[in-house]
Amino acid sequence: MIDRAGILALVPHQGAMCLWDEVLDWDADSIRLRAHNHRDPAHPLRGDDGRLRAVHLCEYGAQAMAVHGGLRARAAGGVAKPGLLVALRAVELLVARIDDLPGALECEARVLIDSDAGWQYAFRVSHAGMLLAEGRAAVLPQSAT
Template identity: 70%
Template sequence: MIGREQILALIPHQGAMCLWDEVVDWDAAGIHLRARNHRDRAHPLRSDGQLRGVHLCEYGAQAMAVHGGLRAQAQGGTARAGVLVALRGVDVHVARIDDLPGDLECTAQPLAEAADSQQYAFRITHAGTVIAEGRAAVVLQGDTP
């Protein structure tokens, strides 16, 4: 298992904006992560005392970043930062997530990759029930390593 400190070293999202607490498993074909911070009253995405289901898209995008960081690290490098440019086929099945008592879990898999872009599918569950799923695309910044 890979913990939060190792995740923080892999991605640009720092402090409370790093949404994942641990990597349960990963390989080149995908990643499985877990988070508990959705219940935190100080969560940086909260507004009006709630953390809304739409924020699960950010959890999905950060799953991509963690996977990219792990893949780059395995090849002896570091991942390029990315900018989220599109969400497609997103289904969010809950209005809010701050009231969910258990951990959030996510699986994500790369669907398409080019030198300067990536597209992933993500699925987020709570207590074995899918609460969000979709596809996210990022444009990678900087030069190709």
């Protein structure tokens, strides 16, 4: 298991914007993560009404990709290339909000495409065994300037 400090060392998302607390399992093709921060009243994605909408699960999915990319790069002796989220596809949100869920969020993300031109993953976010959201996300490499 990799804790939050280990995740922070892998991704550009820092402080409260780093949404994952721990990596439960990973291999070259997939990753499983857990987070508890959706109940935090100071969550950076909460709306003015204090609610955290299910659409924000797409950011959890995208950050799962970033963590996985960081782990894969580190295993290969390097660091992950910076990327830019460019597309979400086939997203299904099965709840309206997530700030009222009592337990941890879990995400499974799986590599669909890995090339020099970009990456595509499928992600599924659940709570207590219930699927909350799923979809695909695409990231293009960003040149370091």
